Amino acid sequence: MTEAIQRAHGDVALFRLEGxxxxxxxxxxxxxxxxxxxxxxxxxxxxxxxxxxxxLAMRDPGRATRLxxxxxxxMSEDRLIVLGEIYADEHLLPALSEVGVELLERCRGRGQRxxxxxxxxxxxxxxxxxxxGVDEVLCNAMELxxxxxxxxxxxxxxxxxxxxxxxxxxxxxxxxxNLGAACAYGSQRGDSVLLGxxxxxCCVTPDRExxxxxxxxDWPIVEESRTQTTRLDRARLEGIK
Amino acid sequence: xxVSVSQSLAGRHLLVTGFTGFVGKVWVAFLLDRAPEIxxxxxLVRGRRDAPATxxxxxxxxxxxxxRPLREKLGADGLLALVxxxxxxxxxxAREPLMGIAPGVLAALAPRLxxxxxxxxxxxxxxxxxxxxxxxxxxxxxxxxxxxxxxxRRLVHISTCFVAGRVDGDVPEALVPGVxxxxxxxxxxxxxxxxxxxxxxxxxxxxxxxxxAARRGRVEVGTQRxxxxxxxxxxxxxxxxxxxxxxxxxxxxxxxxxxxxxECAREFPFAGWNEGLNTSxxxxxxxxxxxxxxxxxxxxCFDVVPVDTVARGMTLAVADAVTDRAAPVYHLASGDxxxxxFDRALDLTALKVxxxxxxxxxxxxxxxxxxxxxxxxxxxxxxxxxxxxxxxKATQWLRDSFRKFDPERHLPASVDDEARALWTDRVHSASLxxxxxxxxxxxxEQLWHAYQPFIHDHDYRFSTRRVRxxxxxxxxxxxxxxxxxxSTLDWRTYWMDVEIPGLDKWSLPLLRGKDVPxxxxxxxxxxxxxxxxxxxxxxxxxxxxxxxxxASVVGDAE
Numbered sequence: 001m002t003e004a005i006q007r008a009h010g011d012v013a014l015f016r017l018e019g020x021x022x023x024x025x026x027x028x029x030x031x032x033x034x035x036x037x038x039x040x041x042x043x044x045x046x047x048x049x050x051x052x053x054x055x056l057a058m059r060d061p062g063r064a065t066r067l068x069x070x071x072x073x074x075m076s077e078d079r080l081i082v083l084g085e086i087y088a089d090e091h092l093l094p095a096l097s098e099v100g101v102e103l104l105e106r107c108r109g110r111g112q113r114x115x116x117x118x119x120x121x122x123x124x125x126x127x128x129x130x131x132x133g134v135d136e137v138l139c140n141a142m143e144l145x146x147x148x149x150x151x152x153x154x155x156x157x158x159x160x161x162x163x164x165x166x167x168x169x170x171x172x173x174x175x176x177x178n179l180g181a182a183c184a185y186g187s188q189r190g191d192s193v194l195l196g197x198x199x200x201x202c203c204v205t206p207d208r209e210x211x212x213x214x215x216x217x218d219w220p221i222v223e224e225s226r227t228q229t230t231r232l233d234r235a236r237l238e239g240i241k
Numbered sequence: 242x243x244v245s246v247s248q249s250l251a252g253r254h255l256l257v258t259g260f261t262g263f264v265g266k267v268w269v270a271f272l273l274d275r276a277p278e279i280x281x282x283x284x285l286v287r288g289r290r291d292a293p294a295t296x297x298x299x300x301x302x303x304x305x306x307x308x309r310p311l312r313e314k315l316g317a318d319g320l321l322a323l324v325x326x327x328x329x330x331x332x333x334x335a336r337e338p339l340m341g342i343a344p345g346v347l348a349a350l351a352p353r354l355x356x357x358x359x360x361x362x363x364x365x366x367x368x369x370x371x372x373x374x375x376x377x378x379x380x381x382x383x384x385x386x387x388x389x390x391x392x393x394r395r396l397v398h399i400s401t402c403f404v405a406g407r408v409d410g411d412v413p414e415a416l417v418p419g420v421x422x423x424x425x426x427x428x429x430x431x432x433x434x435x436x437x438x439x440x441x442x443x444x445x446x447x448x449x450x451x452x453x454a455a456r457r458g459r460v461e462v463g464t465q466r467x468x469x470x471x472x473x474x475x476x477x478x479x480x481x482x483x484x485x486x487x488x489x490x491x492x493x494x495x496x497x498x499x500x501x502x503x504e505c506a507r508e509f510p511f512a513g514w515n516e517g518l519n520t521s522x523x524x525x526x527x528x529x530x531x532x533x534x535x536x537x538x539x540x541x542c543f544d545v546v547p548v549d550t551v552a553r554g555m556t557l558a559v560a561d562a563v564t565d566r567a568a569p570v571y572h573l574a575s576g577d578x579x580x581x582x583f584d585r586a587l588d589l590t591a592l593k594v595x596x597x598x599x600x601x602x603x604x605x606x607x608x609x610x611x612x613x614x615x616x617x618x619x620x621x622x623x624x625x626x627x628x629x630x631x632x633x634k635a636t637q638w639l640r641d642s643f644r645k646f647d648p649e650r651h652l653p654a655s656v657d658d659e660a661r662a663l664w665t666d667r668v669h670s671a672s673l674x675x676x677x678x679x680x681x682x683x684x685x686e687q688l689w690h691a692y693q694p695f696i697h698d699h700d701y702r703f704s705t706r707r708v709r710x711x712x713x714x715x716x717x718x719x720x721x722x723x724x725x726x727x728s729t730l731d732w733r734t735y736w737m738d739v740e741i742p743g744l745d746k747w748s749l750p751l752l753r754g755k756d757v758p759x760x761x762x763x764x765x766x767x768x769x770x771x772x773x774x775x776x777x778x779x780x781x782x783x784x785x786x787x788x789x790x791x792a793s794v795v796g797d798a799e
Contacts, residue, residue, distance in 0.1 A: 038591065076588055078588055078733050082595065
C-alpha cells in the first residue's frame with residue numbers, strides 16, 4: 001500500500017517556502033536585511049529601495065526583487081550569514097505554517113525526498129531547511145566580490161518569484177528530479193507553472209488567483225484551517241494523508 | 242620526507258621558563274597531552290612569599306583550566322603519576338645570572354638538558370624600561386647562559402612578531418643582529434647602559450626610583466629611545482633588544498619563535514580559554530559597548546592566533562631544534578595565509594552583539610540601543626580623535642562643578658534641611674559617577690594611544706612559511722596533532738563562538754575588577770611535582786645547595 005501511494009506521488013516532494021511554509025514574502029526579508037546594514041547610510045538606502053520595490057512588486061515582481069536585493073550592496077558575507085540566521089530564527093521559524101509543516105512531515109514519513117524551493121537568499125532558506133530537516137534546498141545566493149562583500153546582484157541562475165521557469169527546471173533536472181513524477185506544494189500565483197508541471201500539484205492556503213486556477217484545473221486545496229477544505233479536495237487528498 | 246614530531250621529542254629533556262604564564266602553561270599541557278613520549282620537562286618557576294615554586298606548579302596542575310584535559314583524561318592518580326614521571330620543578334628567577342638556579346642543581350641539570358625553552362617575559366606594552374631590561378633582555382641572556390652550559394647549547398626563545406617594529410607589509414622570518422627596524426646600527430650593551438644611566442639621572446632628579454614622576458620619566462625616555470630605533474613601544478623594544486643580543490652570540494644554537502597576538506584557545510585545553518588581560522580583550526569590551534567609531538584602519542591586519550595554535554607552532558619549532566634542523570626564526574601568525582582585518586573583527590563583534598551578547602551590567606534600554614549600534618573603524622589615529630578629549634573635558638568640568646556644590650550657597654533658603662541633605666547626597670554621588678566616567682575615558686584614550694601603532698599605523702604581513710612547510714612534511718596523524726592549523730580556521734565561527742565568549746568568561750571580568758575562578762580540580766596528594774626536583778637535588782652530588790632559592794619578584798606572564 002505504501003509503495004503504491006509513493007508511486008502515486010513520485011519520490012520527490014517540492015515545497016515552496018514562501019506561502020506554503022512561511023507567510024512572510026521574500027521582499028520582507030530583503031527589507032529587514034537592509035535595515036540591519038552596518039552603516040546608517042546603507043540602512044537609509046535600503047529603506048528607499050524598499051519603498052520603491054513595494055509598489056513595483058504588483059506590476060513587475062522580478063524587477064522589484066532585484067531592486068530590493070540591490071540594497072544589500074557592500075554588506076559583508078559574515079553579516080549576510082549571521083543576519084540570515086537571526087531572521088530565520090526570529091521571524092520565520094516561530095511563524096511556520098502548521099499545515100505546511102504537517103504536509104512536509106508526511107512526505108518525509110512516506111520516504112519522499114523533500115526539496116525546499118525559495119526565491120529568498122540561501123542564508124535565510126538554509127537555516128529553515130536545517131530546522132525542517134529537508135533534503136535539498138533550491139534558492140538564490142548573493143553574488144560576492146573578491147573581498148567577500150555583496151555586489152547587490154543575485155548569483156545566476158536566479159530563481160524569480162515566478163517559480164517553474166527554465167532555471168528551476170534545469171536545476172531540478174541536474175538533481176535528478178523528474179517533474180513529471182513529483183508532487184509540489186504552492187500557494188501563490190507565481191507557483192502555478194511549477195504546479196502545472198508536476199504529477200501531483202497541491203495548493204496550500206492559495207492566494208485568490210491560484211485558488212481560481214486550482215478550481216479550474218481541479219487541483220487539491222489545503223487550507224490553514226482544514227474546515228475549509230472542500231469535500232472534493234478531501235477525497236483528492238486521501239492519498240497525501 | 243616525513244619528519245616525526247613525536248620521535249623528535251621522544252625522551253628529550255627540556256628546561257622551560259614562564260610556565261606560570263599563559264603561553265607557557267598551555268604549551269606544557271599540550272606537550273604532555275599530545276607528545277607523552279617527551280622525556281622530562283624541568284619547569285623553572287619563581288617562588289613567592291606565599292607559595293614556593295613547587296606549590297605554584299602543583300596548584301597549576303590541580304586547578305588551572307589549562308590542565309583540564311589532562312585531569313579529565315588521567316584522573317588524580319594518572320595525573321600524579323604523569324607529573325612524577327615527567328615534571329621537575331626548579332626554583333629560579335630569570336633576572337638573576339644563570340636564572341638564579343643553584344650551582345649544584347645547575348651542574349646536575351645542565352648535562353641532561355636537550356634544550357632550554359624560554360617563555361618568561363613581561364608583556365605589558367609600557368613597562369618600566371629598567372624592569373623590561375631586567376626581565377625581557379637580561380632574562381633572555383641568562384637563559385642563553387644556561388643553554389650554553391648544556392651539551393648541545395640549544396635555546397628556543399619565545400619572542401613576538403612585533404619586534405619587526407614600525408614597518409609595513411611583508412615581514413620575513415629573519416633577524417639581522419645589530420640593525421634596528423628603522424635601519425639604525427646599534428649595540429645592545431650600549432643601549433642597556435644608555436637607558437640605565439638616563440634612568441638613574443631621572444631617579445636622582447625626582448627623589449628616588451619609586452616616585453611616580455620618576456617612573457613616568459623613565460617610561461617616557463624609554464619610549465622615546467624605542468621610537469628612535471623604530472620600535473613602537475617598550476615591550477617590542479625590550480623583546481627586540483633580547484633577540485639582537487642573543488643573535489650576536491656564537492655559543493648557542495638559537496631558535497626564535499615569534500607569536501603575534503595570542504588569543505583564546507581554539508580547542509586545547511578547550512575552546513575559549515584565555516588567561517589574564519590580553520590585547521583584544523579591551524578592544525572587544527569597547528566595541529561591544531558604546532564605542533561607535535574607533536581609531537583603526539579598517540583593512541589592516543588584526544593578526545590574532547589562538548593559543549593552542551601557538552602551542553602547535555612552538556612544538557614544531559622545538560622538535561626541529563632538538564634534532565638540529567631548526568630554522569633561525571619561526572613566525573606564528575595568521576596574516577599571510579588567513580587574514581583577519583580589523584574591519585571584519587569589528588563587524589563580527591557587532592554581529593555577536595546582535596545575536597544576544599551584551600556586556601554585563603547593561604540596562605534593557607542600553608541593550609536595545611547596543612544591538613543597533615554597530616562599531617565601525619574611523620581611519621584616523623588616536624591623535625586626531627576629537628570625541629574622546631571633548632567628552633573627557635566635559636565630564637571633568639561637570640564633575641568639578643558638582644564638587645563645588647555648596648547647599649548653603651546654591652540652594653534657596655526656603656529649602657528645608659532634609660531636602661538640603663538629599664540634594665547634597667545626590668550631587669555627591671553624581672560627582673563620584675562622573676569621576677569614574679572621567680577616569681574610564683582617560684584609560685580608553687591611553688589605550689587607543691598604546692594600540693595605535695598596531696591597529697592603525699602599520700599593516701603587517703608576517704611570513705609563516707616555515708611552520709607551513711614543516712606541517713606539509715608531517716604524516717596525516719601528526720598533522721592532526723601538531724600541524725599548523727590556521728588555514729582551516731573560520732574566523733566567523735572562531736570570533737563569535739570562541740573568542741568573544743572566551744574573553745567574556747576569562748578576561749573581561751578582570752577589566753571589571755573581578756576574579757576569574759580556577760577549576761575545582763582535585764588534590765594531587767602529599768607528593769607534589771617537587772618530588773622529582775628533590776630527586777634531582779639529591780643527584781646533584783656532591784653539592785648540598787638548597788633546591789629552593791628565596792622568592793623574587795619578576796613577572797613571568799608571556
